[in-house]
Amino acid sequence: MxxxxxxxxxxxxxxxxxxxxxxxxxxxxxxxxxxxxxxDCWTLPGGFLQMEETFLGTCSRILQTKLGxxxxxxxxxxxxxxxxxxxxxxxxxxxxxxxxNPAKFNVVAGNMANDVKWFNVRKLPALGFDHKHIFxxxxxxxxxxxxxxxxGFELLDELFTITELHELYECILETTIDRRNFRRKILDAxxxxxxGLKREGLKNRHPELYRFNKQLKKNSFQINVxxxx
Amino acid sequence: MxxxxxxxxxxxxxxxxxxxxxxxxxxxxxxxxxxxxxxDCWTLPGGFLQMEETFLGTCSRILQTKLGxxxxxxxxxxxxxxxxxxxxxxxxxxxxxxxxNPAKFNVVAGNMANDVKWFNVRKLPALGFDHKHIFxxxxxxxxxxxxxxxxGFELLDELFTITELHELYECILETTIDRRNFRRKILDAxxxxxxGLKREGLKNRHPELYRFNKQLKKNSFQINVxxxx
DNA sequence: TCTCTTTGCGTCATTTTAACGTGAAGTAAA
DNA sequence: TTTACTTCACGTTAAAATGACGCAAAGAGA
Numbered sequence: 376m377x378x379x380x381x382x383x384x385x386x387x388x389x390x391x392x393x394x395x396x397x398x399x400x401x402x403x404x405x406x407x408x409x410x411x412x413x414x415d416c417w418t419l420p421g422g423f424l425q426m427e428e429t430f431l432g433t434c435s436r437i438l439q440t441k442l443g444x445x446x447x448x449x450x451x452x453x454x455x456x457x458x459x460x461x462x463x464x465x466x467x468x469x470x471x472x473x474x475x476n477p478a479k480f481n482v483v484a485g486n487m488a489n490d491v492k493w494f495n496v497r498k499l500p501a502l503g504f505d506h507k508h509i510f511x512x513x514x515x516x517x518x519x520x521x522x523x524x525x526x527g528f529e530l531l532d533e534l535f536t537i538t539e540l541h542e543l544y545e546c547i548l549e550t551t552i553d554r555r556n557f558r559r560k561i562l563d564a565x566x567x568x569x570x571g572l573k574r575e576g577l578k579n580r581h582p583e584l585y586r587f588n589k590q591l592k593k594n595s596f597q598i599n600v601x602x603x604x
Numbered sequence: 605m606x607x608x609x610x611x612x613x614x615x616x617x618x619x620x621x622x623x624x625x626x627x628x629x630x631x632x633x634x635x636x637x638x639x640x641x642x643x644d645c646w647t648l649p650g651g652f653l654q655m656e657e658t659f660l661g662t663c664s665r666i667l668q669t670k671l672g673x674x675x676x677x678x679x680x681x682x683x684x685x686x687x688x689x690x691x692x693x694x695x696x697x698x699x700x701x702x703x704x705n706p707a708k709f710n711v712v713a714g715n716m717a718n719d720v721k722w723f724n725v726r727k728l729p730a731l732g733f734d735h736k737h738i739f740x741x742x743x744x745x746x747x748x749x750x751x752x753x754x755x756g757f758e759l760l761d762e763l764f765t766i767t768e769l770h771e772l773y774e775c776i777l778e779t780t781i782d783r784r785n786f787r788r789k790i791l792d793a794x795x796x797x798x799x800g801l802k803r804e805g806l807k808n809r810h811p812e813l814y815r816f817n818k819q820l821k822k823n824s825f826q827i828n829v830x831x832x833x
Numbered sequence: 834t835c836t837c838t839t840t841g842c843g844t845c846a847t848t849t850t851a852a853c854g855t856g857a858a859g860t861a862a863a
Numbered sequence: 864t865t866t867a868c869t870t871c872a873c874g875t876t877a878a879a880a881t882g883a884c885g886c887a888a889a890g891a892g893a
Contacts, residue, residue, distance in 0.1 A: 383655055384613040384614065384615050384616055384653075384655075385613065385616055385653065385655060386613050387613055387614055387616065387696060424613075424614065424696075426612055426613075426614060426694055427687065427694075429685050429686070429687065430683070430685045451682060451683065453680060454659070454680065454683045454698050456653075456658050456659045456698075457658070458656060458658065465655055465656075467616060467653075469683050
């Protein structure tokens with residue numbers, strides 16, 4: 376009998392869907408590949424799992440070396456197993472998605488990529504591998520998660536106005552939400568804490584600045600979106 | 605440079621949390637191992653992913669050869685990567701959960717197991733590997749999913765009464781739900797279709813039999829559970 | 834016929850939601 | 864200073880959903 380690790384195993388990759396929000400636009404970070412397969416094509420950043428590494432370890436390594444960022448919100452998405460998803464052979468991909476505030480990082484292309492760029496999620500180029508599929512699933516997860524779980528603040532500055540949070544929700548959910556009802560729900564749920572500070576330098580009334588309430592009890596709010604049917 | 609598949613990769617296993625419902629009890633199928641590691645211990649049924657296999661392919665193979673069942677509801681749960689989760693070495697596990705109607709299958713222990721048995725989810729023995737952890741996550745998923753998505757009927761006969769469905773929900777969610785409000789919600793959401801038939805041979809009033817409405821539009825109902833806090 | 838249990842339908846007070854009104858705060862131009 | 868304009872913060876109201884019950888019909892057995 377062969378010893379345990381001498382059987383041939385599929386390779387294991389981690390692929391990242393990195394979301395960023397800026398200028399009222401939700402974007403995804405894509406990387407232009409320098410090598411085959413999919414040379415000169417846009418793909419999600421990713422990398423192979425090292426023998427001693429955890430998934431989050433691989434995520435951090437990718438984020439640091441390929442994109443120059445660290446300490447971000449990460450969540451496992453799904454594992455993808457289509458036998459033909461990688462032309463090099465059998466590669467299983469574990470998808471993760473990250474939420475980052477682009478203002479905090481200066482994205483750099485590691486030496487493995489021609490280029491790294493933010494793309495509006497509504498205007499994506501063709502993607503290599505099955506990355507369009509992974510991306511779509513990540514976007515769907517983000518959309519459903521933000522409706523009942525406070526992830527929005529990961530994409531904003533530490534201090535933000537209710538209006539900014541409202542715009543974020545409208546942008547991600549691609550819908551309109553009544554401004555006044557939104558404010559009431561967010562405040563009733565104690566999603567945010569009023570800092571007493573105000574955002575200065577705007578041409579109209581200066582709105583109050585809030586911070587995320589870290590003591591928020593989970594599932595305490597529910598933003599509804601009109602169902603299309 | 606080494607060719608692509610000569611790098612050493614972690615092994616990839618698929619582990620199954622098979623739920624069954626019978627006699628007002630939610631159970632999980634466990635397997636008593638015949639070999640090391642965890643010889644004579646209870647574990648989730650599982651198996652290694654073959655090079656050409658999909659996850660669902662592995663699931664079917666396990667269900668058929670180890671348990672003698674096929675054609676069941678399966679959903680991917682999560683992938684588990686703790687470096688020490690398997691004493692034989694680095695093994696990544698992809699967790700799936702299955703919902704089956706025990707009345708439809710006669711569970712058999714394949715030749716790899718001492719025994720296969722249903723265990724009440726509230727009275728589980730110690731489990732090998734990190735299988736307790738996988739199980740807990742599966743139970744949590746089932747509980748949250750059943751509140752907004754029609755999965756309950758996978759565990760029942762094709763024809764069932766509202767009372768039977770109600771008991772299933774109370775059993776899985778470990779709570780009491782008002783019988784009359786439950787009925788109203790299920791009917792308003794068009795979760796089920798009245799067949800006009802009645803369940804005969806009961807000692808009291810003969811309830812109407814329903815079947816699941818396969819045209820149900822998703823997210824059309826929401827069973828609430830009192831939040832403990 | 835009477836009793837007992839389950840089933841199916843209904844009522845009602847309370848809470849939640851969606852839709853929208855309005856005055857205060859602030860800037861800029863008259 | 865006054866006026867005009869915009870955004871912000873807080874209300875109001877009608878409709879819908881929810882939770883907590885009431886009750887009579889159906890069926891079995893005494």
